[in-house]
Amino acid sequence: MPSPTCYLLLNPAASRSHHRPRLPLPAAAPPRRRVHVSCDARRTGGGGGGGGVKREAIPAGTGKAKKQVVFFDAAPPVSQRGGGGGGEGEGEGEGKVARRKKENAALGLVRRLTKRTLSLLSNLPLAISEMFAIAALMALGTVIDQGEAPSYYFEKFPEDNPVFGFITWRWILTPGFDHMFSSPVFLGLLALLAASLMACTYTTQIPIVKVARRWSFMHSAGSIRKQEFAESLPRASIQDLGVILMGYGYEVFTKGPSLYAFKGLAGRFAPIGVHIAMIFIMAGATLSATGSFKGSVDVPQGLNFVIGDVMKPKGVLSFAPDVFNTEVHVNRFYMEYYDSGEVSQFYSDLSLFDLDGKEVMRKTIKVNDPLRYGGVTIYQTDWGFSALQVKKNGEGPFNLAMAPLKLNGDKKLFGTLLPLENSGSSNVKGISMLARDLQSIVLYDQEGKFVGVRRPSSKLPIEIDGNEIVIEDAIGSTGLDLKTDPGIPIVYAGFGALMLTTCISYLSHSQIWALQDGSTVVIGGKTNRAKLEFSEEMNRLLDKVPELISVNENKIDSKQSAT
Template identity: 75%
Template sequence: MFAVAALMAIGTFIEQGEAPDFYIQKYSENSPILGFFTWKWIFALGFDHMFSSPVFLATLTLLAASLMACTSTTQIPIVKVAKRWSFLQSAKSIRKQEYSDTLPRASIKDLGLILMGNGYEVFLKGPSLYAFKGMAGRFAPIGVHLALLLIMVGGTLSATGSFRGSVTVPQGLNFVIGDVLGPIGFLSTPSESFNTEVHVDRFYMDYYDSGEVSQFHSDLSLYDLNGKEIMKKTIKVNDPLRYGGITIYQTDWSLSALQVMKDDEGPFNLALAPLKTNGDKRLYGTFLPVENSGSTNLKGISMLARDMQSIVLYDQEGKFAGVRRPNSNLPIEIDGVKIVVLEAIGSTGLELKTDPGVPIVYAGFGALMLTTCISFLSHSQIWAFQDGTAVVVGGRTNRSKGEFPDDMNFLLDQVPELIDSSASNQSEIIGG
């Protein structure tokens, strides 16, 4: 487990899934890790894809073999022993238990009834009694090991059998899922769902009162090979679309084009290009020529947009000319040209993935939480022996050892005391 944790830490430190040139430049001979670990080691050990590398998978296999060996050689025999009706045939052997006491005048049958009323399974054989409860606590460690194995199987399947991909699609266009997804590991196998076509019907955004983008949405339609619509859904951040084992997430956005009218002609779609800014703000720009395209000194009107709410326009000299909101149909005249901004066309940034190991991992973690809680249940055992009129009682537990004596004292206090018949008859004669 330490080796698996160490490899996972290395996989977090070293970037995963980058192009070879990235590792050659960052981990070159001039800047090795720990003085010797360069890109050659990363490629040789497969640490650029740690979680599907032979080293990591081999370590997981060893851990799985260790868990199975522990289950078969330790946990299962313990459960088998715990399930046996283990009677102790002498008071001496009972007094050797972790807890022991003697009831001077009591019946072992009365003790058995008290134990049954407190949730114990009770067995009598002649003068001997055996009782237990909390057997689930003995089975729980086996469940913990099986849950860990499920998690490792699911994680390995995720690392070696998944597909991932991302795409930016302008509103109104479409793509085929199989053209976007790429295999992650050697077990990655495409399904029929890869032939599904995704159409971006609409992309739009919500804004805070300050004007900042708060959420972005994509109306998606899925079509099969025959062009039949399969499903529709509006996705947003943290609300993906799921179909045929494929999940489509809303992860990003951009602006792709401005649709404008020029002197009542058009509409024209002007492609928007992202512009570099000093901060983290987005800025997109486009250019509308106003002179003959064959001119060597081409001039035009510049348009800038940060989002889909407003467009800033500049004249041929680069001076501010005004601001227009898309869909307002309000014209603006710049250098003798009348312009109407009809629409800002957005592009949706989508991330697609298939992960066949997710259900197995979720099931493993669910079982791990349940069996871990169950494993804290105490498995308690009680033995008793009828020695004449006395009952010798002993017991032990695997957990809550500090509370067990108090629980035993509480149970034994409930056992009724037997009355001596000869003493009772004598008191009746004296009284008469």
């Protein structure tokens, strides 16, 4: 038979039997109601004897409060416990449990996949393979000419005569190797290597640092003797050892008879710094490849150009800044020469103007000394011969455009023609003028015979076919390369951090444990680098630990010294 269910009925009127002062009640106090407190749900049978339920009343004592404990022969129905909605509540509870199980299963699957992915990415052979693949693509990018027109690759890598028997223009243009450092293959390998570095940092380097930072005391002499270096010092004190270790730069911690010391913890953090620095370098390189602009222009002396007119985006992240509205004016272009006549250096005097026509910057640039303004860098890269100012029989000057002529090698040659007959004739003849640079002009007559050489600065006349010719000036043109590279600061910061963290990584992380075993100190230690130097350092360190002498031995030594 199930255990009876009890109801405890408290009579609130009994509280008036306590002997304590009472406050006066308000005049219109509402009538008190009897409160029923039950350990089970209220029965639906009504009052005290309703429902035909047999019960026995047992007095709970008379005194301060009148209480009754009522026993029933059977427990109330389940429907009465839940207020009539137990079945629906149980169904909802089962649904919640099922949903929770599904969520836990899905979460467990995600965790397993994440752990498996991190394990694959942090694989050292995979990371080394990625680095070799990136290096191979970089080498290939130096062999293949970058940024040329498609027709260039059609001509250099034809399908009817493949290079090495199989390399055609399709091998270059299809994967984007004509722009190697912004190609999807190259950027994808960079992203994969960055993911491997982050996975290795999370799964390997950070746990190593956490373990290294713990104060791990050893309480067993046997465990200490198993270290790479182990020694026992009889009649020594662990406190003396700790003082000497602090003098050698160790962080020392003691706990009872145990001692733990370490130094060089920065060497454990260094691999994390190396990984972060490499990620910075790759991020900067990616930003440079996908978010920069580049352009080149040949500008004659005295003319202008707008920066935005010559700049072309290199990737999807290239956004034109306001500085592209700046106008550049070439004030002067000139060259310096060696004694042999070869060009040694060339200069461009440039002025920058904003939209209001105000000069915001002026600088004379040369090779390896560019102009930088608002994130745009202007390099001096080339030179040319724009025009030749000539007087003919006192008339002019006439500006004759100089055309570049092809020569074998990297030598430059420019030429022009001063017509002496009607330009409408089908057979135009005139005076030919050739120049290798801006300092001397070679002149030929109508028959192509050499006549003489004149310097533009001399302004000396020369007679050719009955015409007096004077070379007034040689107007050069400057070859400029312009580019924006937002990733350069990130790359430089990454390389600086890489050099610093690489040096720090050579610091040895040394750990020493010691235990006071009676009058003997058991010492052990290990290090991750420079193991031979660590052993020598430990021997020097232990030689400095003082030996303890008992009182009796001290008296004997004193007597022997006295005799």
